Amino acid sequence: MIASRIARTTLPLALLLTATVALAEEARKVKEVTFDDIKLELKKGDPYEPSLLTDDVKNLDGKPIRIRGYILPSFQQSGIKQFILVRDNMECCFGPGALLHDCIVVEMIPPATADFTVRPVSVEGRFSIEELKGPDGNYLAIYHLDGKQVK
Numbered sequence: 001m002i003a004s005r006i007a008r009t010t011l012p013l014a015l016l017l018t019a020t021v022a023l024a025e026e027a028r029k030v031k032e033v034t035f036d037d038i039k040l041e042l043k044k045g046d047p048y049e050p051s052l053l054t055d056d057v058k059n060l061d062g063k064p065i066r067i068r069g070y071i072l073p074s075f076q077q078s079g080i081k082q083f084i085l086v087r088d089n090m091e092c093c094f095g096p097g098a099l100l101h102d103c104i105v106v107e108m109i110p111p112a113t114a115d116f117t118v119r120p121v122s123v124e125g126r127f128s129i130e131e132l133k134g135p136d137g138n139y140l141a142i143y144h145l146d147g148k149q150v151k
Helices: 002-028 055-060
Strands: 031-033 064-071 082-086 103-108 121-133 139-150
Touching (some): 055 121, 064 139
Parallel strands (some): 031 064, 103 139
Antiparallel strands (some): 064 121, 082 103, 121 139
């Protein structure tokens, strides 16, 4: 009788522990993402509205991802703590008329830093939806990444 009570108590606890460990492992997995995965139904000149965010993009919020792109050039060449990651290096994606889903503000988590290169890089970190507006109230960026590493 005591053994059956223990079994009835232990089995649900074991299942709960297994499910909890599986969820924790899933949360730690880094998801490979492309700029196409975070693309919105937005054309140049269209105003951004938070309602344009897709469920797929919302589901990435707070999750660890890895994404490839280009570091937008700045004056700093090494030890970069913050930069803009853009879809491609053919056009500047950060400025008037740019598509907001083609750039991500990356802030490296200390002590991690990045070095500028003209080649594509892979950035890993926690993705979030963070609207950044300029002094005129226009959106400059909507995506943010707490960067762990740049390769």
